[in-house]
Amino acid sequence: MENVLVINNLTKKFGRLTAVDNLSFQVQRGNVYGLLGPNGSGKSTTLGMLLTSINPTSGSWQWFGNATPTDALMRIGATIERPNFYPYLNATQNLLITAKIKGVDVKNIDEKLNLVGLLERKKDKFATYSLGMKQRLAIASAMLNDPEVLILDEPTNGLDPMGIIQIREIILNIASTGTTIILASHLLDEVEKVCTHVIVLRNGKALFSGEVSGMTNSKPYFEIAAPDMDRLKMVIDKIPGLKVSGRNGDILRIDAEDDLTPDKINQLLFDNGIALSHLIKKKNSLETQFLELVKSK
Amino acid sequence: MIPHHEKSHNMKKLLELEWLKIYNYKIARIFIILYCFFLFGLILLGTQEFQLGSLKVNLIDQGIFNYPQLWNFTTYFTALIKIFLAFIIITTVVNEFQNRTFKQNIIDGLTRKEFLMSKVLTIVILSLVSTILVFVFSLIFGMKYNTVNSPGYQFAEVGLIAAYFFKLVAFFMFCLFFSILIRKSAFTFVLLFLWWFVEGISGGIEKWMRISDVVDKKTSVFLLTDYLPLSAMSNSVPAPIGRLSTVEALLNQGNEVIHPVPWNFVFACLIYAILFGVLSYHLLKRRDW
Numbered sequence: 001m002e003n004v005l006v007i008n009n010l011t012k013k014f015g016r017l018t019a020v021d022n023l024s025f026q027v028q029r030g031n032v033y034g035l036l037g038p039n040g041s042g043k044s045t046t047l048g049m050l051l052t053s054i055n056p057t058s059g060s061w062q063w064f065g066n067a068t069p070t071d072a073l074m075r076i077g078a079t080i081e082r083p084n085f086y087p088y089l090n091a092t093q094n095l096l097i098t099a100k101i102k103g104v105d106v107k108n109i110d111e112k113l114n115l116v117g118l119l120e121r122k123k124d125k126f127a128t129y130s131l132g133m134k135q136r137l138a139i140a141s142a143m144l145n146d147p148e149v150l151i152l153d154e155p156t157n158g159l160d161p162m163g164i165i166q167i168r169e170i171i172l173n174i175a176s177t178g179t180t181i182i183l184a185s186h187l188l189d190e191v192e193k194v195c196t197h198v199i200v201l202r203n204g205k206a207l208f209s210g211e212v213s214g215m216t217n218s219k220p221y222f223e224i225a226a227p228d229m230d231r232l233k234m235v236i237d238k239i240p241g242l243k244v245s246g247r248n249g250d251i252l253r254i255d256a257e258d259d260l261t262p263d264k265i266n267q268l269l270f271d272n273g274i275a276l277s278h279l280i281k282k283k284n285s286l287e288t289q290f291l292e293l294v295k296s297k
Numbered sequence: 298m299i300p301h302h303e304k305s306h307n308m309k310k311l312l313e314l315e316w317l318k319i320y321n322y323k324i325a326r327i328f329i330i331l332y333c334f335f336l337f338g339l340i341l342l343g344t345q346e347f348q349l350g351s352l353k354v355n356l357i358d359q360g361i362f363n364y365p366q367l368w369n370f371t372t373y374f375t376a377l378i379k380i381f382l383a384f385i386i387i388t389t390v391v392n393e394f395q396n397r398t399f400k401q402n403i404i405d406g407l408t409r410k411e412f413l414m415s416k417v418l419t420i421v422i423l424s425l426v427s428t429i430l431v432f433v434f435s436l437i438f439g440m441k442y443n444t445v446n447s448p449g450y451q452f453a454e455v456g457l458i459a460a461y462f463f464k465l466v467a468f469f470m471f472c473l474f475f476s477i478l479i480r481k482s483a484f485t486f487v488l489l490f491l492w493w494f495v496e497g498i499s500g501g502i503e504k505w506m507r508i509s510d511v512v513d514k515k516t517s518v519f520l521l522t523d524y525l526p527l528s529a530m531s532n533s534v535p536a537p538i539g540r541l542s543t544v545e546a547l548l549n550q551g552n553e554v555i556h557p558v559p560w561n562f563v564f565a566c567l568i569y570a571i572l573f574g575v576l577s578y579h580l581l582k583r584r585d586w
Contacts, residue, residue, distance in 0.1 A: 014585075051404045054585040073406035084401035086392075089321055100314050101405045141405075 001028040010059035019045040021204035034191030035184040037201030043184040077142030078151035083134040087127035102145045112140040132163030153184045222254040225278035311415040332381040359541040362442035365453035369537040371435040372461040390476035400586045409581040424465040456558035467566035470573040529565035
């Protein structure tokens, strides 16, 4: 598939702090990418460099093969950190400024305001908007040039549940039209619900990069218990393919090879003279995996 | 090379942007209207009689509307209220950073150079409008109140109008640079005031160190501090107080009627305007936004 963005060894240092550390990844057309990481992991700095507002320390990137920076920006729609608009202008006037900069037909304004449900409030000043409305106006502004790539930075930050649902529906709606989206978020749940691909960032480094389903496809594990725990542990240590990986009170956590199903484990242990009082097959939730990923490296 | 028609198209885009940003900004609109009234009022003030203690002062009789010094009086006094326009420039530029719309403009595809050019265009247009107003008002008041009837005098010092224009442009570019540097309105004004204060002090020090030169030669002594930014702007339109007829008689400085326009200082203003533009560009480019 066609790469719309290729990043090579991108690095940004602020004094002694390395905000983005040798970051490389690609973005393919038509996919929805999540840039996932805790606050301060370098998401906004990365986007800032890609959008020319921050000067990189080293490294390079290419939009659309070999587009010039200005040409690339004309084909992108982006909002960074929080909605930035002229507070004394209304929605139409604010989008008129974006339209002039992007060289877009002003007829698009009403259409995009309609897309985000702000058409009725278009004559109201930006300063009178709720946070949710401001975020939606930011999306309308980013969509004004029907961008090939839409970049959204924490679009649901600080919103109430209703606002979050509205924004997510808008994003999914845009994604369904085939627009490539890069979504920065510290919310795993959001990335899981919206994105096809994910890049996990911590301290400016990419810990994981791939499909969201790839991140969820982890090995299952088992929780088991027996009346005689010491003997259980001894037996398990002898069986190849089984390994104790943790203990929580009177429950052992066991890692097993792929082909071991619960019934097979039960049989194996029974053959070794142990009757289980507890056996559950479990899978890591994306949340715990994310936390493990971020913690472990 | 950018083709010419694209350049002018770009210029139109930048002007439209600035128009959207400033015209709808209520404070800016009020200040521009106030400025135009004050400009007119200030010149109108010259037609009034004043009571200074027991002394009655009639500025028309003092010759302020006589050619050629009329140009000196109007440009000098109207330049005092340029702070109104400076206020508009500082607040609108600072707002771009406070509201982070500068950053959004950049992300949307406006280059740093275009952003700066849009502000420079605003400065040039505001200065030009002010200059034209002063020119027109000077002509009108001159027509009505001029009492000297010597051909060749009328436009003898009209060059001061050009000096006025460059003085304004230089001052506003100075304000633009500090707005970008500080990004806070109040601090920008404080710094402008501090700068003015420091220039005054250093000017005083230089004069004191060269006191003998200053006293001996009476006429122009080259002082380095005269060419500091605010001093150069101030010197490009000299103070006309000595040209009031009473003061002239008191000083008894001979009968030199036409004073030369201090083009050296006007040129310094132009250099400063360019310098502050270049420095502003480097600030915009170097910083992370």
